[in-house]
Amino acid sequence: MIIDSHQHVFWHGRNDQELIDDMAANRIDHSWLLTWEIPLDHDDKIYHSVLNPLHLRSDGTHAGIPLSDLIKAYEKNKKKFTIGYCPDPRLESAPELFEAAVKMFDVKICGEWKFRINFDDPCCLRLFEKAGELKCPVVLHLDVPWLSNPDGKREFQKNWFGGTIQNLDSALVACPNVNFIGHGPGFWRELSGDASESSVLYPNDRVTRGGGIQKLLEKHNNLFADLSAGSGLNAINRDKEYAKFFIENFSDRLLFGRDNYGSELIETINELELTKSAKENIFSINAMRLVKTNF
Numbered sequence: 413m414i415i416d417s418h419q420h421v422f423w424h425g426r427n428d429q430e431l432i433d434d435m436a437a438n439r440i441d442h443s444w445l446l447t448w449e450i451p452l453d454h455d456d457k458i459y460h461s462v463l464n465p466l467h468l469r470s471d472g473t474h475a476g477i478p479l480s481d482l483i484k485a486y487e488k489n490k491k492k493f494t495i496g497y498c499p500d501p502r503l504e505s506a507p508e509l510f511e512a513a514v515k516m517f518d519v520k521i522c523g524e525w526k527f528r529i530n531f532d533d534p535c536c537l538r539l540f541e542k543a544g545e546l547k548c549p550v551v552l553h554l555d556v557p558w559l560s561n562p563d564g565k566r567e568f569q570k571n572w573f574g575g576t577i578q579n580l581d582s583a584l585v586a587c588p589n590v591n592f593i594g595h596g597p598g599f600w601r602e603l604s605g606d607a608s609e610s611s612v613l614y615p616n617d618r619v620t621r622g623g624g625i626q627k628l629l630e631k632h633n634n635l636f637a638d639l640s641a642g643s644g645l646n647a648i649n650r651d652k653e654y655a656k657f658f659i660e661n662f663s664d665r666l667l668f669g670r671d672n673y674g675s676e677l678i679e680t681i682n683e684l685e686l687t688k689s690a691k692e693n694i695f696s697i698n699a700m701r702l703v704k705t706n707f
Contacts, residue, residue, distance in 0.1 A: 413441050413695065413696040414438075414439060414440045414441055414442075414668060414678070414695045414696060415440075415441065415442045415443070415444070415667075415668065415695065415696045415699040415700070415705065416435070416440050416442070416443040416444065416668065416669055416670050417444045417593070417638050417640070417667040417668060417669040417699045418444060418446065418524075418551065418595060418638045418640035418641070418667075418669030418670065418671045419431070419443040419444060419445055419446065419669070419670060419671065420445065420446055420448065420477050420524075420671070421445050421477070421481055421482060421485045422464040422466075422477070422481045422484075422485075423462050423463055423464060423477060424462050424672060424673065425462075426673065428484065428485035428488065428489070431443070431485070431673075432489060432492060434673045434674070435492065437675075438674070438675045438678060441492075441696075441707070442491075442492060442493070442494065442705055442707065443492065443493055443494075444493075444494050444495075444496055444521055444523075444551075444669075444699070444703070445482045445485060445486065445493050445494070445495055445496060446477075446482075446496040446497075446498075446521065446523045446524040446551060447476070447477050447478060447479050447482060447496060447497045447498055447523070447524065448476040448477040448524050448526055449475070449476050449477075449478065449498060449499060449500055449526075450473070450474055450475060450476035451500050451502075451527070452469075452471075452473055454527060454528050455473035455474055456570075456571055457472075458571075459474065459476075460474050463476065463477065464477070464481060467481075479495075479497045479513060479517070479519075482495050482496075482497070483495070483517055486517075490706065491706060491707055494520050494521065494703055494705060494706070495517060495518065495519045495520065495521070496519065496520070496521030496522065496523040496524065496551060497510065497513045497517075497519045497521075497522070497523075498510070498522050498523050498524060498525045498526075498539075498550075498551075499539075500527065501525075501527060501529060501533070501535045501536045501538070501539040502527075502529065502535050506535070506538070506539045506542075507538055507539055507541075507542035510522060510539060510542055510543065510546075510548075511542060511546060514546050514548065519548070520548055520703045520704070521548055521549055521550075521551060521703060522539070522540070522543035522548045522549070522550040522551070523549075523550060523551025523552070523593070524551045524552075524553055524595075525550060525551060525552050525553060525574075526553040526573050527573060527574075528571075528572060528573060529574075529575075530574065530575035530579045531552065531554075531574045531575055531579045531580050531582070531583040532575070532579050532580075532582035532583045532586060536583065537583065537586050537587060540583065540586075540587045540590050540592075541587060541590065543590060544587060544589045544590035544591075548703075549590075549591040549592070549593055549636070549702045549703065550590060550591070550592050550593065551593045551595060551638070552574060552580070552592055552593065552594055552595065552596075552599075553573045553574065553595055553596040553599075554573060554574040554575075554577070554580060554594060554595070554596045554597075554598035554599040555569065555571060555572050555573045555574065555596055555597055555598040555613070556569060556572060556575075556576055556597075556598040556601075556613075557569055557572035557575065557576070559610070559611055559612070559613070560608065560609055560610065560611050561611050562611055572598070573596065573598070574596075574598065576598075577598075577599075577602050577607075577624045577625075577628070580592075580594065580599075580628065581628060581631075581632075584628065584631075584632040584634060584635055585632075587634075588632075588634060589634070590634060591634050591636060591702055592634060592635050592636065593636045593637060593638055593667065593702075594625070594628075594635060594636070594637045594638075595637065595638050595640055595641070595643070595644070595669070595671075596641070596643055597613040597614060597642075597643040598613070599625065599637065599643065600625070600637075600643040600644055600646065600647040601613060601614070601615055601643075601647075602623055602624035602625045603619055603623045603625050603626070603647045603654075603658070604617075604619040604620045604623045605619075605620035605621060605622040605623045605624075606620045607623060607624060613643075614642065614643065614646045615646075615650060616646070616649075616650050617650065618650070618651045618654070619650065619651040619654040619655075621654070625637065626658065626662075629662050629665055635665065636665045636666070636667060636698065636702065637662075637665065637666055637667070638666070638667040638668070638669035639666060639667065639668060639669060639677060639681075639694070640669030640670055640671035640672075640677070641669075641670075641671035641672065644669070644677065645676060645677055645680060648680055648681070648684070649680065652683075652684060655684060656684045656685075656686065659681075659684065659686060659690060659694070660686060660687065660690050663686070663687075663689070663690035663693040663694060664693055664698065665698065666693070666694050666698065667694060667698050667699050667702075668681070668694050668695050668696075668699075681694065681695075
């Protein structure tokens with residue numbers, strides 16, 4: 413059995429039926445559909461080409477991947493999908509909006525959280541605590557606000573989300589009863605102990621042992637991670653020897669996810685020749701531990 417724990421719908425030029433077809437082609441039994449709410453002040457036109465044109469606002473900004481699109485797909489394929497939702501945490505009503513979505517639409521995941529706010533901002537912690545109260549894991553996208561250039565100076569990254577791994581650590585400490593699932597380039601680059609020195613979002617050199625992700629997983633039992641998107645795939649491919657060690661050691665905390673279409677991650681995981689138990693954990697068991705799935 414395979415559960416895709418990080419997926420979206422009506423994006424990259426494909427509708428909900430085309431997602432179902434792609435799941436069937438890759439023998440994926442179930443997918444978590446996640447929203448991506450884009451506030452007016454967080455919009456960037458570089459994302460527009462992969463999003464649903466129906467949600468372009470009159471001012472030229474894009475609303476992202478709203479809950480309404482997920483519900484449309486879910487209503488037609490309830491056995492294939494579990495729904496996630498995350499409102500803008502800066503809204504005073506964010507915790508109440510999330511709780512309403514859980515009660516009205518059977519939302520089971522708070523995600524995807526993808527905002528230009530530090531994870532440990534008080535407004536975020538309010539939302540996370542509500543998600544924990546409702547037994548919903550939180551899917552976090554991390555993209556760092558700074559990268560070191562070749563001269564060793566910091567360069568600002570305008571499309572940052574969540575802050576730094578230190579902000580993530582702070583949120584994990586503040587919300588010990590909330591299960592968090594890390595994801596994104598800023599998260600997976602921290603697989604290596606020299607991440608702070610790297611000048612690229614997707615480093616391809618060998619991993620230096622003792623990276624920030626390993627330390628956080630050892631420190632916090634409430635941290636999980638999904639292997640989705642180019643960032644998760646790159647983390648595996650940059651150093652397959654270390655990737656096998658890391659995945660085997662943390663197989664009870666890692667989830668399969670794609671954040672797109674295709675079979676590349678499935679093939680890459682299979683190439684690592686992991687133990688049967690590790691593969692079962694990653695492909696389905698961990699997801700089912702975190703979220704009750706309706707097949």
